[in-house]
Amino acid sequence: MDAIKPLKKKKWVLPLIFSISISCFIIVFSLFVSNPFQPRSDIKDETPIFVESKLHVAETQPFSRIPRLAYLISGSSGDGQSLRRTLKALYHPLNQYVVHLDLEASPEERMELVNFVKTEALFVQVGNVRVIERSNLVTYRGPTMVSNTLHAAAILLKEDLLHTLSNVSREFNFIEHTSDIGWKEWQRAKPVIIDPGLYSRKKSDVFWVTQKRSVPTAFKLFTGSAWMMLSRPFVEYCIWGWDNLPRMVLMYYSNFLSSPEGYFHTVICNAEEFKNTTVNHDLHFISWDNPPKQHPHFLTSNDYQRMLDSNAPFARKFGKEEGVLEKIDLELLHRKRDGFVPGSWFEDGGDTNSTDFHYTTTNITTLRPGQGAERLKNLINGLLGAKDFDSKHCI
Ligand SMILES: *[C@@H]1O[C@H](CO)[C@@H](O)[C@H](O)[C@H]1NC(C)=O
Ligand SMILES: *[C@@H]1O[C@H](CO)[C@@H](O)[C@H](O)[C@H]1NC(C)=O
Ligand SMILES: *[C@@H]1O[C@H](CO)[C@@H](O)[C@H](O)[C@H]1NC(C)=O
Ligand SMILES: *[C@@H]1O[C@H](CO)[C@@H](O)[C@H](O)[C@H]1NC(C)=O
Numbered sequence: 001m002d003a004i005k006p007l008k009k010k011k012w013v014l015p016l017i018f019s020i021s022i023s024c025f026i027i028v029f030s031l032f033v034s035n036p037f038q039p040r041s042d043i044k045d046e047t048p049i050f051v052e053s054k055l056h057v058a059e060t061q062p063f064s065r066i067p068r069l070a071y072l073i074s075g076s077s078g079d080g081q082s083l084r085r086t087l088k089a090l091y092h093p094l095n096q097y098v099v100h101l102d103l104e105a106s107p108e109e110r111m112e113l114v115n116f117v118k119t120e121a122l123f124v125q126v127g128n129v130r131v132i133e134r135s136n137l138v139t140y141r142g143p144t145m146v147s148n149t150l151h152a153a154a155i156l157l158k159e160d161l162l163h164t165l166s167n168v169s170r171e172f173n174f175i176e177h178t179s180d181i182g183w184k185e186w187q188r189a190k191p192v193i194i195d196p197g198l199y200s201r202k203k204s205d206v207f208w209v210t211q212k213r214s215v216p217t218a219f220k221l222f223t224g225s226a227w228m229m230l231s232r233p234f235v236e237y238c239i240w241g242w243d244n245l246p247r248m249v250l251m252y253y254s255n256f257l258s259s260p261e262g263y264f265h266t267v268i269c270n271a272e273e274f275k276n277t278t279v280n281h282d283l284h285f286i287s288w289d290n291p292p293k294q295h296p297h298f299l300t301s302n303d304y305q306r307m308l309d310s311n312a313p314f315a316r317k318f319g320k321e322e323g324v325l326e327k328i329d330l331e332l333l334h335r336k337r338d339g340f341v342p343g344s345w346f347e348d349g350g351d352t353n354s355t356d357f358h359y360t361t362t363n364i365t366t367l368r369p370g371q372g373a374e375r376l377k378n379l380i381n382g383l384l385g386a387k388d389f390d391s392k393h394c395i
Contacts, residue, residue: 160372
């Protein structure tokens with residue numbers, strides 16, 4: 001999910017909750033500025049000796065006390081339905097969304113999604129949902145991978161997320177990370193892979209090159225969860241590339257297996273000016289089997305209580321039409337079937353059919369937090385208030 005609206009000057013937190021792909025960069029990029037080549041007004045016309053002294057990290061001057069989140073919701077063939085469901089569960093007029101169905105999905109499925117977005121009166125009125133029409137081919141495990149964000153679902157969304165984040169510094173990047181790459185050194189860092197998705201229109205698996213490479217010495221490798229919420233300044237740093245680090249690391253990761261589990265982690269932890277903004281958590285509840293298998297297990301009603309107790313706003317992964325999703329809709333989001341999550345921003349005219357709702361988006365900045373806000377606050381306060389928070393970045 002991303003947004004392609006010109007938003008010059010407005011400063012907002014940019015949480016990207018996704019598994020990263022190269023496509024995200026372009027998407028997110030367009031979110032920031034209408035014309036990226038226009039000189040920034042704060043850069044003076046003097047000729048400095050070092051070009052770096054002209055460049056600096058954008059300051060976060062909040063446009064409003066309430067942050068805005070930008071989501072990338074991405075899926076592949078057969079995910080259309082889950083994608084629509086995720087979008088509705090995450091929707092708030094203050095945010096920005098980009099939905100993406102990769103090239104493997106049929107043109108019909110993509111058209112269906114486009115029609116859904118075009119005919120939902122609210123999306124048309126607010127104009128904050130976009131569909132990427134030029135889809136990307138996404139290869140599982142390859143650098144083109146955008147894993148199933150669909151399987152991430154809001155556990156306690158409502159306006160809770162916005163409410164609680166209103167109080168949190170927008171500098172923070174919620175990114176789970178470690179430099180202890182362990183088995184990944186041999187399995188991930190040394191092998192060299194090629195992702196056909198970079199040059200082919202046909203989907204096929206990544207393949208391995210027979211030679212191995214050594215672990216880099218120009219920067220230190222970090223690894224962690226592919227799910228994250230990043231700040232706008234950091235995303236700008238990655239996309240605008242005034243420093244060469246993000247570009248170099250990106251090129252390095254184009255031959256790396258499961259790059260979504262390392263790219264941003266490595267960039268942020270090697271960038272002195274961003275290192276201290278990391279919060280070592282991915283905001284997700286994920287349940288691994290013991291011993292862990294390659295994938296976490298699908299969440300069911302048996303996981304519900306633990307999921308709730310984790311205080312995390314997101315969870316993965318969910319099967320399609322899984323019963324626990326109904327439970328979340330009903331008990332946590334108070335969302336009617338196919339409807340939006342109630343909040344102060346809309347008046348539900350008493351009709352249970354979303355398409356018939358008369359939404360009045362009068363006061364979208366007065367939030368009506370629920371219990372989820374309290375849970376999220378506990379999680380975030382715990383993370384930021386940890387005794388060794390200041391000394392535990394990027395280790
Ligand atoms: C924001 O922080 C202040 C001071 O730490 C606290 O009193 C207040 O309850 C917090 N509000 C929210 C919404 O978390
Ligand atoms: C980051 O935090 C460390 C430890 O508190 C401090 O020494 C360092 O100066 C900080 N770096 C920046 C860029 O603020
Ligand atoms: C909602 O829609 C369903 C079918 O789409 C219809 O059967 C039902 O009567 C509608 N309910 C209301 C309250 O309009
Ligand atoms: C929205 O609500 C806030 C607080 O209640 C109020 O200050 C503001 O003026 C309202 N905005 C509109 C457009 O009604």
